[in-house]
Amino acid sequence: MEAVHLFVQQLKSSFRDLLPIIIVIAFFQAIVLQQIPDGLGSIVVGLFIVAVGLALFIQGLEVGIFPVGENLAHEFAAKGSVLWLLAFAFLMGFATTIAEPALIAIAQKASLISEGRIDALVLRIWVAFSVGFAIALGTFRILTGHPIALYIISGYIIVVALTPFVPVEIVGLAYDSGGVTTSTVTVPLVAALGVGLAASIRGRNPVIDGFGLIAFASLTPMIFVQLYGLYVYSFAETATLESLRTLAVSASHQTEGMAAMFYKLFEELLGVVTDVLPILAVIFFFQYGVIKKSVPNLPKISAGILLVVLGLYAFIVGLEMGLFPIGEAMARQLSAQNNVFYIYLFAFLIGFSTTMAEPALLAIAMKVEEISGGAIKQKILRSVVAVGVALGIALGAYRIISGDPIHYYIIAGYIIVILLTVFAPKYIIPIAYDSGGVTTSTVTVPLVAALGLGLATNIEGRSPLIDGFGLIAFASLFPMITVLGYGIISNISQHKE
Numbered sequence: 001m002e003a004v005h006l007f008v009q010q011l012k013s014s015f016r017d018l019l020p021i022i023i024v025i026a027f028f029q030a031i032v033l034q035q036i037p038d039g040l041g042s043i044v045v046g047l048f049i050v051a052v053g054l055a056l057f058i059q060g061l062e063v064g065i066f067p068v069g070e071n072l073a074h075e076f077a078a079k080g081s082v083l084w085l086l087a088f089a090f091l092m093g094f095a096t097t098i099a100e101p102a103l104i105a106i107a108q109k110a111s112l113i114s115e116g117r118i119d120a121l122v123l124r125i126w127v128a129f130s131v132g133f134a135i136a137l138g139t140f141r142i143l144t145g146h147p148i149a150l151y152i153i154s155g156y157i158i159v160v161a162l163t164p165f166v167p168v169e170i171v172g173l174a175y176d177s178g179g180v181t182t183s184t185v186t187v188p189l190v191a192a193l194g195v196g197l198a199a200s201i202r203g204r205n206p207v208i209d210g211f212g213l214i215a216f217a218s219l220t221p222m223i224f225v226q227l228y229g230l231y232v233y234s235f236a237e238t239a240t241l242e243s244l245r246t247l248a249v250s251a252s253h254q255t256e257g258m259a260a261m262f263y264k265l266f267e268e269l270l271g272v273v274t275d276v277l278p279i280l281a282v283i284f285f286f287q288y289g290v291i292k293k294s295v296p297n298l299p300k301i302s303a304g305i306l307l308v309v310l311g312l313y314a315f316i317v318g319l320e321m322g323l324f325p326i327g328e329a330m331a332r333q334l335s336a337q338n339n340v341f342y343i344y345l346f347a348f349l350i351g352f353s354t355t356m357a358e359p360a361l362l363a364i365a366m367k368v369e370e371i372s373g374g375a376i377k378q379k380i381l382r383s384v385v386a387v388g389v390a391l392g393i394a395l396g397a398y399r400i401i402s403g404d405p406i407h408y409y410i411i412a413g414y415i416i417v418i419l420l421t422v423f424a425p426k427y428i429i430p431i432a433y434d435s436g437g438v439t440t441s442t443v444t445v446p447l448v449a450a451l452g453l454g455l456a457t458n459i460e461g462r463s464p465l466i467d468g469f470g471l472i473a474f475a476s477l478f479p480m481i482t483v484l485g486y487g488i489i490s491n492i493s494q495h496k497e
Helices: 002-032 040-079 082-098 101-113 120-144 148-165 168-177 186-200 213-235 241-259 265-290 298-336 340-356 359-371 378-402 406-423 426-438 444-458 471-496
Strands: none
Touching: 002 040, 002 298, 002 340, 040 082, 040 186, 040 265, 040 298, 040 359, 082 120, 082 186, 082 265, 101 120, 101 168, 120 148, 120 186, 120 213, 148 213, 148 406, 148 426, 168 213, 168 406, 168 471, 186 213, 186 359, 186 426, 213 426, 265 298, 298 340, 298 444, 340 378, 340 444, 340 471, 359 378, 359 426, 378 406, 378 426, 378 444, 378 471, 406 471, 426 471, 444 471
């Protein structure tokens, strides 16, 4: 009975989270585009399924994913084996990234952008290796107690230093790659692992030391993809025209499938299971093979994992029924209009509303509120992050319309992040860095990608392959700025009081 009451509360919260999206879509359909969307009934049903899926997902996190991640962290800390812990961190990052659907789609696009020089499978393996390396490096940082800013700022300097030497076709792709590597299931488990590890080690603070693993997983792919782009443009040959044409047809079919209602529902479920299975395989191997203990409360943990799978599946099906078709259509329609004000307004509002409904951000915000003892409210944190995403996407849209090179904006953004890091309170820095990696996930990426490609396709002189990418990078960068700014302002206010 208590579980049912909790689910009802989560369902109410989910509807509140979806309300901004509904308001934005209704406003633009009625006031700007002045038309009733096709398939209105399907849209309503889809949004209801999204709310149910989000409620199931959150309940599953609290029952299954968070406890198992924290338990593993405590067991590794008690065992005292640094080598096994780093191996677990690496395999967790690698296994969960190699099957990430967003990465698969980006890798196929990369083959087209590079005229076949970049192999899609090799790129996926390379990016998965970079994420495994990132999670292991982030775990090592928690063990040593080093300040996270030292690592992240060094990484930004490497990204900026590499950018002038990287072919222009790769820059936007490399920046975007940092935003598509952390899946909705991976984020909460990695967060629980980091917080649990910091709580188990004497002298570590769960807030200051526990967060930050997601930030590493968002940073290293940018470096690795730039390096790989340099290599293939220097030594690799272009693919044949026929193989490129085959890849283009394959990518086109995938895009059509993502936009179709009820398209291969079984494959969607299989995709979610495929996303979860590598995580479970790594967890149970280390739990029974290395730690050599059974999982505590296994039936409850299993029920939680099942809720996560069902919730995420319902969430994705609901999005494909209700949100993706109308969102992509609106992005195309607005891109074809001459009034840029409506484009910027849509970019800002859709960035804010979709981020508020992002499951990965919700999971991190819940953990932040729990670990901070309520000092950082999850609704406030999500709102601050959503403002950052909204500003980033609006500025990214301006960048596409103006035709400016993307690296000028990104480098300027990194400089601002570095400056704010110097003045921000220590507790907010890892949370701010993590916020950039959890904003571009299940809800945001498809709509943002549709907007970027729509703008680049409809504006004369813009290339969809060169200018269409990069909005995800903006959506990952600006939340770090707004969260750091929020921490500075809060700190000043507390001192005044």
